[in-house]
Amino acid sequence: MTITARLDVGRNASPFLFGEEAAAVAEVLESGQYGHTDVTEEFERRIAAFLGVRDAVAVMSGTAALHTALLAAKVGPGHEVVVPSMTFCATVQAILAVGATPVFVDVDPATLCVTDQLVMDAVTDRTRAVMPVLFGGRAIDLSRIRPELAARDIATMEDAAHAFGSRNGARRVGATGDLTCFSFGPIKNLTCGQGGVVIPRGHAEAATIRRMRMLGVVQSQAERAQTTRYCVEGFGLRYQMSGINAAIGLAQLPHFEKTAATRRGLWRAYRRALASLDGVTLVDVDPDRSVPHLCQVRTPHRDKVHARMKARGIGVGVHYPPNHLQPAFAEWRRDLPATEQVGRELLTLPFHQHLAEADIDQVVTALGQALKTVGAASCARS
Incomplete structure (x- = not known):
């Protein structure tokens, strides 16, 4: 049996392009504006519209999405985050990056996802967040325990790196009211080459994440160009998505x-x-x-x-x-x-x-x- 190149050892997964991405990137390169630009903001608007949510905040990777979401939920030293062990290591590294403790839980062997009971059995007085992983793209319905988690000031934060476009009932993943993090890496169902998005729980959280992804600076790049000063209001990292990556995602989304x-x-x-x-x-x-x-x-x-x-x-x-x-x-x-x-x-x-x-x-x-x-x-x- 002759094995085709589509099945070779290096292609367990593989990026897929529709032929319009190169022209979209070329347009950004020709503009001379390579960083966070109006192209990134258009990508955010289009993602929000696709998911049926009010806001989406684009960052440079899925790991950056998880990290900033944890920071926005005020998860830090002394806190525990309930997380399945069956996930990519980036999920755990994001928890450690904020100084929190991962509390590993088991999964249902049939789905590789957590269940309500597995999550609640791991919750303690130190739990500040639970991070279900939507493994393989499968949506998880934690609606029965969400009220109890909310009453205990525990954030539900979906690692939806595998699950862009999946549905939980009638709603797409990301529109269920939880903090949700997507990845748009090279082999994801939608790719930006590299990138991620956080779906915040409200306007204040969106503003916090936007500030953090820009090194804590309040003013936009356009606003900074018009003044001699800018204001740094808090901790931040250089996590913004470039217009180059956003252009790839914008070319992919209609397909x-x-x-x-x-x-x-x-x-x-x-x-x-x-x-x-x-x-x-x-x-x-x-x-x-x-x-x-x-x-x-x-x-x-x-x-x-x-x-x-x-x-x-x-x-x-x-x-x-x-x-x-x-x-x-x-x-x-x-x-x-x-x-x-x-x-x-x-x-x-x-x-x-x-x-x-x-x-x-x-x-x-x-x-x-x-x-x-x-x-x-x-x-x-x-």
């Missing part, structure tokens, strides 16, 4: 419904192809409501299957090694049996918009062959 339909179709094609395959379990992302970001299976022979798929030139991966087992976070390690079991079994299959259904058939055929080889070897040893 998003096509993106969503393509990714849902590919995920469903995987589901059909995997249905007759023994030895693997597909992780559900609820494609009717979600825009899938990953396609993952669980197998008890993950490491051996991973090696055999790589040897065939197929770009499988692992998303993610549990954070509570990472050396950098060992101080906060606790027993999370479901996460640890899933962490040993997860295998991410190639999933991006360059794929065709014939590629998916190739992946699943190779996966079946790898499972048979591993199973035969196990039987021979026993």
